[in-house]
Amino acid sequence: MTRSPVIETEGLTRRFGDLTAVDDVTFSVQEHSIVGLLGRNGAGKTTVMQLLTGQDFATSGEIRIFGESPVENASVLSRLSFIKESQRYPEDFKPKHVFKAAPWFFEHWNEEFAQELIEEFRLPLNRRIKKLSRGQLSAVGVIVGLAARAPLTFFDEPYLGLDAVARQSFYDHLLADYARHPRTIVLSTHLIDEVSDLLEHVLVIDDGRIIIDQDAESLRGSVTTVAGPRHAVERFVEHREVLASDRLGGLATATLEALTPAERREAADAGLELGGVSLQQLIVRRTRAHASEFGAES
Structure with missing residues (x-):
């Protein structure tokens, strides 16, 4: 309708x-x-x-x-x-x-x-x-x-x-x-x-x-978070655009644009955990990214 x-x-x-x-x-x-x-x-x-x-x-x-x-x-x-x-x-x-x-x-x-x-x-x-x-x-x-x-x-x-x-x-x-x-x-x-x-x-x-x-x-489905051993996360995101990342000791997380089924399998094979991002987290990250771009334009 x-x-x-x-x-x-x-x-x-x-x-x-x-x-x-x-x-x-x-x-x-x-x-x-x-x-x-x-x-x-x-x-x-x-x-x-x-x-x-x-x-x-x-x-x-x-x-x-x-x-x-x-x-x-x-x-x-x-x-x-x-x-x-x-x-x-x-x-x-x-x-x-x-x-x-x-x-x-x-x-x-x-x-x-x-x-x-x-x-x-x-x-x-x-x-x-x-x-x-x-x-x-x-x-x-x-x-x-x-x-x-x-x-x-x-x-x-x-x-x-x-x-x-x-x-x-x-x-x-x-x-x-x-x-x-x-x-x-x-x-x-x-x-x-x-x-x-x-x-x-x-x-x-x-x-x-x-x-x-x-x-x-x-x-809500437009981004995916990958988490796991730091070296594995860094290797997985090496040639991908990272929206946000965090590290704590030997562990790391990274937020990426939505992954394809093949990329999700690749992440799983690398021992990484996949998760979503709350709407608030997503909007905060997009707003920060826009602020950085706006500041660069200014």
Whole structure:
């Protein structure tokens, strides 16, 4: 079944004076998918999301959300939900006021699901927003983002204030509700290993540029780690490109691009162990490699 693109950008650029926060970015996101928008602090993730949701204006390039520009476009914006860590509410508001107002903005709002989440996160509905802990404030955001069931939902790390148990609950509810009510979800996070099993597609941005735009499953299988006696590892990788390596006494490991079946047999015959690399490790290594290349270009 062919899926239509919900997000399309072409040559998207945003400059702030001499600073280029987003640099000639082109990508698309298919409907009914969970996508990770990943990268270091200051890489450009939040700026991209602000551009996609019509909260900022591009210096150049094109954006199409549901086939249209999001800027001052009510028909597009009414189908979006953008939840961020720095979400602000009127200080005199209480969580119950936020949830009471939510149906005015989100036509797919599900009150029953919201109440289930309120109970799950043990959220005090009658406490003023300014009196909430960071975790409780994060819970308000994730409940709105989940219960809104917007066709396109952006989560810009609003769950960072949650403890590990609450974050896992968020991931579980997101995945279960996504299965029942498919929509397009874009997750921005530093906690890559925590969300790796949720992601169907990965976008990695570094210094304002997209450096990875790949299906998550193929990305996971794109590298292999070989480990064993140092001399055997060094002999095996001698004429191959090494993405990363480590040595400890007489042992060594090396990370290479995915090996062919013949190369895997060769490694096994050499007494080497083969393994995978976590999505987080892979992205860290690719980002470091890009930083080295970018520095060389500069």
